[in-house]
Each structure stands twice: as structure tokens, then as C-alpha cells.
Amino acid sequence: MPSEKLTQRLVDALPSSEKTVMYFDQNLKGFGVYTTKSAKTYFIQARVNGKEVKRTIGKASLMKLDAARTDAREILAQMAKGVDPEEEKRQAATMALTLMQTFERYKESRQLKPRTIKCYDDLLNSYVKEWHDQPISSITKEMISQKHRDVGDKHGENAANNLMRTIRSLYNFAYILTDEKIAPNPVRRLSQARQWFKSERRQTFLKPHELQPWHQAVMQIENTVIRDYLLLTVFTGLRKQEGLQLKWASVNMRDRSFTITDTKNGKPHTLPMSNFLYGLFEQLQGRRTNEYVFPGPGVAGHLVEPKKQLDFIERQTHLSLNGVTTKDELDQVIEKAPDTILPGIKFCLHDLRRTFITVAESLDIPYAALKRLLNHSDGNDVTGGYLQITTDRLREPMERISTKLLELMQPQASSEAQLGNQ
Structure with missing residues (x-):
């Protein structure tokens, strides 16, 4: 590297160059100008705390040599004291990151699924909107503790x-971004004070004696797409x-299998079709309207959570389990013998997954x-990691x-199951 x-x-006379050529100033150590094919740029190069650092001062087309040398002398003096002004600015900007700015950077650095992002968005927008523009480092243990109680209540x-x-x-x-220069995570207060709310894992599923009336109600759903979606869910x-x-x-009809590509653990999940499932897929294929097995009218193109139909099933099973077919008949039974009334079958979609595994077990x-x-x-099951079940x-x-x-979905199976529970 030439020294001049x-x-x-x-x-002004330095020629352009295909590759970067650096010219160091003999009068100010660490200061120089480098040329490229398109520009000449003033720079400094020095060691800060044992680490070599290079910083640009400005384009030679925009500033004179004397001005660049003055700026360089000032920066080099700070570097000699172990201070990198650019790094200080970066750290200051990072320290000032707000909660939502941190969230934006977090999303950029992670491969989050759309539903995960939506969940984070909903939580932050619903409960801590007043914190959005605050530096995340300003969130204290006391704020965390109070907010946790308020939202819980x-x-x-x-x-x-x-x-x-x-x-x-x-x-x-944010703690990593700031090189651990902000306070430790304030959410630790909840663990230290044992303030986390205890959340028991949901254990609900359709009992054997509930499957017949549930299935009967499902088959009364007018929307065949939703009906078949519920059947696929409980059968898979x-x-x-x-x-x-x-x-x-x-979906591979020839191989009688189908694959879920977007899974919770990131691993493709291929399942075989039973004879019932194969017949179900044949019916669905005959009604195919777009790329989705369960098409929907919305922008997504596929079915969304069928909440109205779940309510319908609860209402219908409320009637059937009490031996009536209309609400008026049910009201009469309630008036005569309120203590004998059975509730309808209330369930969420994940209950069908638990039903499947309960029957399998x-x-x-x-x-x-x-x-x-x-x-x-x-997980940590070493032996399980070696097992390859095709x-x-x-x-x-x-x-x-x-x-x-x-x-279990046949009427006689329901009767037998009820007799067995008595």
C-alpha cells in the first residue's frame, strides 16, 4: 500500500482503479484516501482495544483534504483512548430501541411462522400498547409484575x-444486541417471585359414549367442506x-397417503390413508374447486376455523342427548325434570386430536x-431417534x-358404552 x-x-490527480487502492498519508498516521473504479474516499484505519478498525470519513468529491484530515485527527485521537465513535453511536442507537423496533428486528432475524407473528402482534397490541414507543431497556421488574397481574385479572x-x-x-x-449492556431480563421477576399463573394442560376429548351423538350432529352440517374437515381431523x-x-x-391418491409440510416441529409428516380416509378424499376430490383440500371463500383460499359449526354441534347434541329433536321439546323436559338434563357436547378442534390419540392408545x-x-x-429420547417407522x-x-x-360412532356402540358406564 503506497504512502504519500x-x-x-x-x-485530485489520483487515477481510478479496478480494485481498491489505499494511499496512506505520511503526515497523519492512520489517515488516507482509497480509490475505486467510481470514487475516491477518505478513511482512517487504526487499532481500538487490540482490534483493527476501518472507518470512512467522506467522499473526496464532497470534501477537501484539509477538512477530512481535521475530522480524521479528531477520530484517531478518540480511538487512541480506546473509543470507537461509530461503535458508540451504534450502541447508543441499539440501547434506545423501543419495544416495537425490537420486535421488528426480531422478526427479521427469525424464521417465524405467520401464525406466530400474529400471536405476538395480538398480545403486544392488546395489552401493552402504551409500551410500544418506550425503549425496551426502560421496562422494569415492577412494570412487568404489575402488568402481569392486571392482564391476568x-x-x-x-x-x-x-x-x-x-x-x-x-x-x-435486545440483551444480545446491546452486548449485554442493558439490565438483566425483568421478566425473571415472575419466576423469582413465583408469580407465573399455573396453567394446567387441557385434557378434554370426546368420550367413547359421546362419539355417536357427535358424529350424528356432524353429518347434519349443511356445509360439506366443514363436515369433511371435522371428520378428517378426528380420523387423523x-x-x-x-x-x-x-x-x-x-395428497397422493395412488399411494394412499398425504403429507403435511408446514408442521410444528418443522419435519414433513406423511400419513397413510385408511379405507375410510381414502373414501373421504375421493369425495373431496370430486368437489375440488382450487388447490386446497378444504377450499374457502376468503382471501386465504382455504377454510378457516368453523366456529359456528362447533356451536351447531353443541346445540344438536344438547337435543339428541336429552331425547328430543326441537328446542321447544327440550324446554318442556327442562321444565318437568331440570335435574335430568344433559349438556351438549362442547369441544375445540384440538380435542379431536386428543380423541384420536386416546382411541389409538x-x-x-x-x-x-x-x-x-x-x-x-x-426430544431427548435417544433410542427413539434411531427408530425409523415408515x-x-x-x-x-x-x-x-x-x-x-x-x-364407536354407530348408534349401538353408543348404547353399549353408556350401559358400560352405568
Whole structure:
């Protein structure tokens, strides 16, 4: 690298270069100008705390040599004291990141699923809007503790816990961005004070004696797309979105299998079709209107969560379980014998997944096959990580589960199950 006694005339006369050529100033160590094909740029190069640092001062076309040398001398003096002005500015900007700015950077640095982003958005917009423009580093333990209690009291304990888990993730991210220069995560207060709300894992599923009236109500749904979606879910144990977003490109009718590509653990999940499922897919294929197995009228193109139909099933089963067919008849029974009234079957879509696995477990299907059917991660199960259960090996257990579900959905199966529970 050439060293020159830089003058304005010399800088003006420097030729352009295909590659970067650096000219260091003999009068000011660490200062120089480099040329490229399109420009000449003043720069400084020095060591700061043992690390070599290079910073640009400005374009030679926009500033004179004397001005550049003055700026360089000032910056080099700070670097000699172990201070990098540019890094200080960057750190200051990072320290001032607001909660929502941190969230934007977090989304850019992670491969988050759309539903995860929506969940974070909903939590931050619903419960901490007043924190949006505050530096995330200004959120204190006291603020966290108070907000957690307030959201729990007004909106539910699950919402409060989920909000704080979201803030904890964002703060940990900011902690790394600032090279650990902000205070430790304030959400730790909830663990230290044992303030997290206890959330018991939901254990609800359709009992054997409920499957017949549930199935009867499902078959009364006028929308065949929704009806068949509910049947596919209970006969496969798929998660809600896995079924809603299933595409025909992932269905192999010749091989009698289908694949879920967007899964919770990131691993493609291929399942075989039982005879019942194959017939269901044949019916769905005959009504195909777009790329989705369960098409919908909205922008997404696929079915969305059928909440109205779940309410319909609850109402219909309320009638059938009490031996009537109309609301007027039910009102009469309630008036005569209110203590004998049975509630309708209220359920969420994930209950159908639990129903599937509960029926499967009752058939003594091997544990490894159960995990494979549900696409559960092996986690720390070293032995499980070596087991490779192919789709074909799941055909027999899938057929057995379908057979058992169909049996329980028949009227006589319901009667026998009720007798057995008495």
C-alpha cells in the first residue's frame, strides 16, 4: 500500500482503479484516501482495544483534504483512548430501541411462522400498547409484575403468561444486541417471585359414549367442506392448521397417503390413508374447486376455523342427548325434570386430536407408532431417534384406529358404552 505526503493536488490527480487502492498519508498516521473504479474516499484505519478498525470519513468529491484530515485527527485521537465513535453511536442507537423496533428486528432475524407473528402482534397490541414507543431497556421488574397481574385479572391467566413469554423473548434478543449492556431480563421477576399463573394442560376429548351423538350432529352440517374437515381431523389427529391448509399437491391418491409440510416441529409428516380416509378424499376430490383440500371463500383460499359449526354441534347434541329433536321439546323436559338434563357436547378442534390419540392408545398401538402418527419430536429420547417407522408401517395401526372410531360412532356402540358406564 503506497504512502504519500497527501496534498489536494495529489488527491485530485489520483487515477481510478479496478480494485481498491489505499494511499496512506505520511503526515497523519492512520489517515488516507482509497480509490475505486467510481470514487475516491477518505478513511482512517487504526487499532481500538487490540482490534483493527476501518472507518470512512467522506467522499473526496464532497470534501477537501484539509477538512477530512481535521475530522480524521479528531477520530484517531478518540480511538487512541480506546473509543470507537461509530461503535458508540451504534450502541447508543441499539440501547434506545423501543419495544416495537425490537420486535421488528426480531422478526427479521427469525424464521417465524405467520401464525406466530400474529400471536405476538395480538398480545403486544392488546395489552401493552402504551409500551410500544418506550425503549425496551426502560421496562422494569415492577412494570412487568404489575402488568402481569392486571392482564391476568382482566383478560385471563393464559393471556398474561403468554404476554410475558413474548416480552421475555424480545428482551433476551435486545440483551444480545446491546452486548449485554442493558439490565438483566425483568421478566425473571415472575419466576423469582413465583408469580407465573399455573396453567394446567387441557385434557378434554370426546368420550367413547359421546362419539355417536357427535358424529350424528356432524353429518347434519349443511356445509360439506366443514363436515369433511371435522371428520378428517378426528380420523387423523391433525392439528387445526395442518388440516385447514392441506393442499392437493400433498395428497397422493395412488399411494394412499398425504403429507403435511408446514408442521410444528418443522419435519414433513406423511400419513397413510385408511379405507375410510381414502373414501373421504375421493369425495373431496370430486368437489375440488382450487388447490386446497378444504377450499374457502376468503382471501386465504382455504377454510378457516368453523366456529359456528362447533356451536351447531353443541346445540344438536344438547337435543339428541336429552331425547328430543326441537328446542321447544327440550324446554318442556327442562321444565318437568331440570335435574335430568344433559349438556351438549362442547369441544375445540384440538380435542379431536386428543380423541384420536386416546382411541389409538386404547388399542395398545406401540408407543413409537403413536408418536409417529402425531409427528411428536423425539426430544431427548435417544433410542427413539434411531427408530425409523415408515409410512407403510403405520397403515395397519391407522386402519385399526379408523375401524374403532367408526364402531364407536354407530348408534349401538353408543348404547353399549353408556350401559358400560352405568
